[in-house]
Amino acid sequence: MINALGFLGLILSLASMSMKDILYLRFLSLAANSIYIIYGVLIDATPIIAGSIIAVIIQAIRIYKLNQNKKLSFSNTNGN
Numbered sequence: 001m002i003n004a005l006g007f008l009g010l011i012l013s014l015a016s017m018s019m020k021d022i023l024y025l026r027f028l029s030l031a032a033n034s035i036y037i038i039y040g041v042l043i044d045a046t047p048i049i050a051g052s053i054i055a056v057i058i059q060a061i062r063i064y065k066l067n068q069n070k071k072l073s074f075s076n077t078n079g080n
Helices: 002-017 022-042 046-077
Strands: none
Touching: 002 022, 022 046
């Protein structure tokens, strides 16, 4: 069961690398790293936990910035 969780994280991580849309890439990577955190806790692997927490924070910030840029871009095209 624990290995299945690790493989799920791996599959999501690899799938994120195939995404053309950067937002989908970020979301899949965020999901993969969230799973890696759980996996790391279950196998007691501090490096996996730490790296995945950092990756989740980075992906969340990037997603936030992408959404902010889309909102700014949309409001500028509407003449506001």
